[in-house]
Amino acid sequence: MPPIRVPLLSQDQIARLPVRAREVVEYRKSGLSLNHIQGCPLDCAYCIRHTYGLWDQRRPRALMTDAEAVKELVNHRYFQPHVTPVQVFNRATDPFLPSVRPHTFAVAEALDARELTNHVLIITRHQMTSDDIDRLNRLRHLRVTLLFTYSGIDDRRIEPYPSHVAAESLKLMSAPRSRRYRTVLYWRPLVPGLNDSPEQLNRAYELSKHADATVFTGLFYRDQIAEYYRANHLPEPYGETARRKVVPETLEKRVLSAFSGSRALFRKTSCAVAFAHGLPDYNGHYGIRELCDICPARQVKLCASTHRRPEAEEIQRAASSLPDARDLVVEDITDRAAVLSGLPDEQPRYFLQHGFGFQMHDAAHPHRERRHGRADIGWKVPEQ
Ligand code: SF4
Numbered sequence: 001m002p003p004i005r006v007p008l009l010s011q012d013q014i015a016r017l018p019v020r021a022r023e024v025v026e027y028r029k030s031g032l033s034l035n036h037i038q039g040c041p042l043d044c045a046y047c048i049r050h051t052y053g054l055w056d057q058r059r060p061r062a063l064m065t066d067a068e069a070v071k072e073l074v075n076h077r078y079f080q081p082h083v084t085p086v087q088v089f090n091r092a093t094d095p096f097l098p099s100v101r102p103h104t105f106a107v108a109e110a111l112d113a114r115e116l117t118n119h120v121l122i123i124t125r126h127q128m129t130s131d132d133i134d135r136l137n138r139l140r141h142l143r144v145t146l147l148f149t150y151s152g153i154d155d156r157r158i159e160p161y162p163s164h165v166a167a168e169s170l171k172l173m174s175a176p177r178s179r180r181y182r183t184v185l186y187w188r189p190l191v192p193g194l195n196d197s198p199e200q201l202n203r204a205y206e207l208s209k210h211a212d213a214t215v216f217t218g219l220f221y222r223d224q225i226a227e228y229y230r231a232n233h234l235p236e237p238y239g240e241t242a243r244r245k246v247v248p249e250t251l252e253k254r255v256l257s258a259f260s261g262s263r264a265l266f267r268k269t270s271c272a273v274a275f276a277h278g279l280p281d282y283n284g285h286y287g288i289r290e291l292c293d294i295c296p297a298r299q300v301k302l303c304a305s306t307h308r309r310p311e312a313e314e315i316q317r318a319a320s321s322l323p324d325a326r327d328l329v330v331e332d333i334t335d336r337a338a339v340l341s342g343l344p345d346e347q348p349r350y351f352l353q354h355g356f357g358f359q360m361h362d363a364a365h366p367h368r369e370r371r372h373g374r375a376d377i378g379w380k381v382p383e384q
Contacts, residue, residue: 003102006037006060014063018053021092024063025076027347029283030269031085031121031354032078036069037062037103038092042125042161046189049092051222060093066106074114077322078351085119085270085282085354086111096126096169105135112139119273119282123186125149125161128169136181144181145273146173147215150207151189152200155235167207174210182276185211186269189219191237192251201258212276213264216255218247256294263296275299280306284358287336288367309335310356318355322348337361 014022024036039060040049049055064072073079073086088107089095095104108120120142128146136144148170153159174183185208190196208214219237226236259265266272268291270283275296285291286303295303312330315338319325327342337359343349346362353360361367 004099005102006039006062006099008062008065017063020052021054022063024069025073025078026091027078027350028087028090029346029350030273031087031119032073032076032350033087033090034069034073034107035089035091035093036064036066036072037089037100040093040097042094042097044125044161045158046219048220052092054092057092060097060100062103066103066110070107070110074111074116078347080351080355082117083354084351085121085273087121087123090121090123094124094126095122096124096128096132101132108136108139108142108144112142115141117141117143119143119145119277121145121147121269121273123147123149124169125163125166126169127165128173130172133173133176133179137176137179139180143277143279145184145276146181147184147186147269147273148173148211149186149188150204151187151195152203153191153195155194158194170207171210174212182212182273183210184269184272184276185214187214187216190216190247190251190255191219192248194235194237196251196254198258201254205258205262208259208262208265211264213266213272214259214262215266215269215272216247217267217269218251265294267291267294271295274303278302280357282354282357284337284353284356287334287359289336306357308356308358309333310338310358312338315340315352315356315360318352319348322351324348325352331363337367339363339366 021038024034026033026035037060038054039057040047041058047055049057078084088104089100093100095101104122111120122144124146125148148166150163150166150170151159152163170183170185187204230236264275266275268281268283268285271281271285274281280303284307286307292300312333315330316328319328324344325348328340329342330338331341332339339361340349341363349360349362
């Protein structure tokens with residue numbers, strides 16, 4: 001029986017989608033993201049679909065064919081062969097829903113057929129099967145990482161699709177001794193009072209032993225998500241919203257203590273992915289030295305060996321190929337990061353960050369010491 005695929009939308013239907021939903025290729029921090037399939041029935045209350053005007057879209061549908069989508073991705077102005085990390089269906093659906101799975105494989109196989117060696121990140125909480133192992137093992141060139149979203153949240157109003165499914169998938173996919181892809185326990189979202197009891201932290205630690213690496217992170221508590229919580233009388237995790245993920249200081253300390261026996265725990269997704277493949281971090285987090293204090297010594301050495309501070313002229317030259325980076329100004333460069341202004345949004349910044357493997361920060365949104373890429377919520381304000 002041929003696999004079930006998702007229905008293809010007409011041009012009229014596509015024209016009626018919210019503007020952001022129509023952008024099938026978008027640069028997000030962990031990579032260039034391909035999203036030509038949109039819609040998900042799993043209903044996690046904190047889903048990022050809220051912010052794309054797609055929350056009500058529960059049935060996956062395609063905006064174009066897989067072949068067209070792959071063409072759009074590899075011809076995109078931000079795509080660099082063998083360099084740009086790619087994420088497949090990480091914004092609006094789950095890549096291993098039964099009807100989406102054939103599309104996920106079609107995309108991966110089309111990229112692999114081009115002999116591309118880019119990182120490909122596939123984030124799922126769905127059930128996987130032993131056939132998935134065989135099919136992923138047939139990919140010869142791509143560096144594929146499966147990231148299993150696991151929270152341990154048992155409030156079904158927040159997460160109706162139970163976390164134990166992702167835990168079982170992680171164990172299944174990590175079991176083969178020889179495999180071409182890597183597995184990451186994507187432990188998120190961690191929310192104080194909801195899923196951070198000592199038993200829950202310990203359960204996550206036990207699960208992490210199956211994965212090649214673990215990354216922990218908090219909740220993206222954006223305005224649209226907070227509105228949904230209020231409208232549905234769900235317990236609000238925080239009294240305010242933020243543009244970055246929330247990981248309060250005391251929670252981080254407790255996670256580190258629960259994982260004191262781990263040799264593969266990371267604060268950043270790209271660090272976990274890079275470590276799992278024996279490669280340096282492609283986001284250049286090595287510059288933010290305090291992030292590396294939990295990283296294995298061998299990995300720190302590897303990242304150090306490739307860390308290079310680019311010159312302002314090199315950054316300007318690389319940006320000159322992008323029409324949207326015409327007004328770029330390199331404000332400052334230190335060993336930690338280059339600070340940029342004049343860009344319309346974050347996308348060209350990620351293009352430069354991945355091209356140089358060096359942190360590129362937005363002058364308008366400075367990072368605070370020890371809180372890199374995280375919201376201020378739950379951290380003591382340093383005294384002036
Ligand atoms: S050394 Fe630092 S940058 Fe490199 S993987 Fe470890 S934590 Fe990330």
